[in-house]
Amino acid sequence: MADTAEVGPGPLAGVVVADFSRVLAGPYCTMLLADMGATVIKVEGPGGDDTRQWLPPERDGVSTYYLSANRNKQSIVLDLKEPRDLQTAHELLDVADVFVENFKPGGLEKFGLDAASVARRWPQVVHASITGFGTEGGRTMPGYDLLAQAVSGFMSVTGDPDGAPQRAGVAMFDVITGLHCAVGILGALRERERSGQGQHLELDLLSSALSGLVNQTSGYVAAGNVPRRLGNDHPSLYPYGPFPAADRDLVICVGNDRQFLKLVGVLGLAELGEDPRFATMAGRNTNRDELRPLLVEALATSSADHWFEALQAVGVPCSPILGIDEGVEFAASLGLAPVAQAGEGDDAVPTVRHPVTYSRTPATYAKRPPTLGEDQESVLEWLRRRRAE
Template sequence: MSQPAGPLAGLRVLDLTRVLAGPTCTQMLGDLGAEVIKIERPEAGDDTRGFAPPFWPETKESAYFLGVNRNKKSVTMDMAKPEAQAILHRLLETTDILVENFKVGALAKMGLGWDQLKAKYPRLIYCSITGFGQTGPYAPRPGYDALIQAMGGVMSLTGEPNGSPQKVGVPVADLFAGLYGCIGILAALNHRTATGQGQQIDIGMLDTHVAWLANQGMNYLSTGENPPRLGNQHPNISPYQEFPTKDGYIILAVGNDPTFERFCKAFGQDHLLADERFATNPNRVANRDLVTATLTPVMKSRTTTEWVAALEAEKIGCGPINTLADVFADPHVQARQMTLEMQHGSGATVKVIANPVKLSATPPTYRSAPPVLGEHTDEVLSGLLGMSAEDIAALRAKAIL
């Protein structure tokens, strides 16, 4: 049975991105059905093709690249050359969305900036993803995930109370920028449906990072004080943290007072309910060290597996602290089909992480594996632009392709 067309089927995306933020955005568009044409540098390609080890077994592809480049057609092209720019303009005639993450002003030097394209292609949706956005004093600076995590404040919130600031273990600044970019594109598509007009979407990684500071950002704005690093504890709820068990660790998430009361009555801690320091969540937060010290020996009395079973029976939030091996072996993760295998252009089968968006009528589709460098150059230039084999060979001989 053929896969249903995605909600973005029929739309064409010109992908001028590399590394992670931009490719995250364009892979989401591809998963939702759009045709994504990824432009890469001849011979070198996207930087992440070389972000290894690890390489996927029996291929020359990095695991990093494979993670964010499925459902894309790879076309190699030296964009600095006028002949390549002319080809891009021909592609833009039938392009709905352009996504780029060049430094501010770099594409304008090639005649491909928003101000140069908007009049010629009035329906074009042009999404720019950069470290600091198109305006402001930092706009010319390059953006890197760790740099944005540092400047965006999350590192001041992450880590043990007496330890050093810590970044998150995955590049969340890149990922959030890509997803916010995708949200902006979907909004711009709706606007274009209503008006016929495209627009530019200006995504700055620092902006998106500030936006997802969420409760901690609001905690600062309401008090003027930087929230302290709390390790794995929650800044506004207690107990909501990791505890040692008899054989490991567990996360205990007591989200409100009725849940804490249920915990105490189920596990022999009724006496705590008569203690004002434990009676309400604000009081438990104010006395978090006492809460931790009091509950630690209780939690050490059972194994992690025993606690998960007992707490789930009482409908109290909890969970083991899984390794990635545990995650991908988890029966729920497997039931939700969060990995899939795809046939790669090298001939090998690669396993990738699935799209988490579950749509009842138009679910994400997995039409093609992350491409080999330049895998679709001839197909796109001949099929979309009608170029002959001789024309393509001539461009290749000039090192344009």
């Protein structure tokens, strides 16, 4: 294992992250930090991260769920119930800048790794704790993303108006919490440059969900509005969603009156742009039931590909509805290079690239997601060298 001073040119080169998290929110956060050059030591119990067993799908017998959030990390196995392993955990905190964990509230106290103990013994460390529902009334609730989708109100606004509430097709609040955690850590590291002190960051899935619901929660908090399921419609914009063409659906997103004029012009319905029922966004929202059949009738005269090209040409936001496979290929066709090879040679693993493009300090993909404990000896030797300095 290279010393932290030798890590690549990323913006977080030299930052050491002790990653005691598992599953998705924490690992996704620490992977982003690792992509930016931080040295991330992934500490796993003897059974390993739960997601190692979450398959199919798999690649060479390894869960792709695990692969999605663990590149660029060093893996060691520590059983915190064993005195020697607990000592190693403490030694890791001695050299760490950041400590990320998602243990149940109170679960780390017996190991001297709770917030109060960390602040006392390692005051320089930025300590990020991720829970499902906080440390007060929700401390006993398991931190599953689907539970957060349910209680946040997300499922109540997802699905057809007359159908059942629906979950998202991905653990979206785990991902949002991971993003919030990464942002919080960067802010705390910046503040530490001024004060020389770390601090404790608390994140939970529910708070991240309520923040991530943005206009929906704001509508209730600021105006008392309780949103309802609208299927694929938007509560404040119309037309904004999928519409059937002659062969398949096409997503059309009209965000202002100018775009509506362009849309109806292409569809041969220019008169609708002057119709007082539809000329303004407020009018279109109120009269969407009258407007929709007129748009559908016009769209039915040609294919989705035809309308996509015609609407794109005049600047009306629209897109086909693609599968995940097609979405990756579409991103590639736009020059976005969505796939990055983590690791080198035959051991490299294709992963979805870091979402930020840096002009001077690009994200790196030096190491494939590690097997359980594969870096045990090199990390322990690195810690011995650090203690001797």
